[in-house]
Amino acid sequence: MSLHPTLQPYADAWTHSIEAISELVQPLVEAEWNRRTPCPGWSVRDIVSHVIGLDSEMLGDPRPIHTLPRDLFHVTNDHQRYTEMQVDVRRHHTAPEMTSELEYSIIRRNRQLRNESRDPGAKVRGPLGAELTLEESMRTHAFNVWVHEQDLRAALGHPGGLDSPGAHVARDVLLGELPRVVAEDADAPRSSAVVLDVHGPLEFLRTIRVDIQGRGTLETAPALGPAATLALDWETYVRLACGRVTPKAVADRVKTEGDPALTAAILRHFAVTR
Incomplete structure (x- = not known):
């Protein structure tokens, strides 16, 4: 075996x-x-x-x-x-x-x-x-x-490993938490969409759609006219999602568009690890 x-x-x-x-x-x-x-x-x-x-x-x-x-x-x-x-x-x-x-x-x-x-x-x-x-x-x-x-x-002071096998596992684990962050924690409007655009060693674009019941789902298809868009590099995404930095500390590395209250709420709840 x-x-x-x-x-x-x-x-x-x-x-x-x-x-x-x-x-x-x-x-x-x-x-x-x-x-x-x-x-x-x-x-x-x-x-x-x-x-x-x-x-x-x-x-x-x-x-x-x-x-x-x-x-x-x-x-x-x-x-x-x-x-x-x-x-x-x-x-x-x-x-x-x-x-x-x-x-x-x-x-x-x-x-x-x-x-x-x-x-x-x-x-x-x-x-x-x-x-x-x-x-x-x-x-x-x-x-x-x-x-x-x-x-x-x-x-x-030894950067690296941001595109390693573990990085790909981490991407999927962290993305799995995003529907809850957007739909429940940040209370995104029903029948809306939020786009996450990540660049760097790992690049990906994901859409979190919130249905009429307020449930969030993760999709790879881009959204037309999203309620909010967040663009950031992969390392910053990891550091935010794992609670290593505050949104304020990396504000210059995160570009947002759309509803400012919604993007602020998403970033406020972005850390998903305990």
């Missing part, structure tokens, strides 16, 4: 991103592990700890028994507390300890993928005891690891 074809793109995306992360952090001296990243509250060490933790979850390892400090300002809900456990438990690990554990987790995860024969619809454990399909789990995992690769690249 081998990995199901539906799952292969997510395995490829994870492999590309995790190898990039390994190459980025391998030569770092101790002080560089403490550099701030665009991910709120997290250093380079914290990002790598989180990535190791994500892979340990995929491997089915038991979660660490650890008590979080009370003064972590960026931890405000149960999901963040769940995530922070894998990070905080490694906050005092040295650079060699971090790179060794990362490499060991990559070896184990590669072995798991080589032996993975389950159907994409098989149910697996998710965060906080949630149940999801193997396909959903692997897609989310590939997305998360790629986003954190970008966090590390920004922190360390």
Whole structure:
């Protein structure tokens, strides 16, 4: 048996991103592990700890028994507390300890993928005891690891990977959230359309149509006379959608047309990751 074809793109995306992360952090001296990243509250060490933790979850390892400090300002809900456990438990690990554990987790995860024969619809454990399909789990995992690769690249001054396999997974994951953002969060008018025009390493044009019931759908066909149009580069799109920057901070990189109240509302709700 081998990995199901539906799952292969997510395995490829994870492999590309995790190898990039390994190459980025391998030569770092101790002080560089403490550099701030665009991910709120997290250093380079914290990002790598989180990535190791994500892979340990995929491997089915038991979660660490650890008590979080009370003064972590960026931890405000149960999901963040769940995530922070894998990070905080490694906050005092040295650079060699971090790179060794990362490499060991990559070896184990590669072995798991080589032996993975389950159907994409098989149910697996998710965060906080949630149940999801193997396909959903692997897609989310590939997305998360790629986003954190970008966090590390920004922190360390090594741009790249914006058109990698993980970038394509991220595009589809983020676009999947847009109908809700436009139709529900931004409350776009019924029977209207919003156009998103993205350029750069990944280029795409998408239309979000809102029907008479207020439901949003994502389409590839362009809209005539949309209520609003947003044009921006792919890197800015990712940074906005993942909550790494505010709309105000990148206002010069986002061009809008149409209803200004609607475009402002869309940008206000653009961040879709927790």
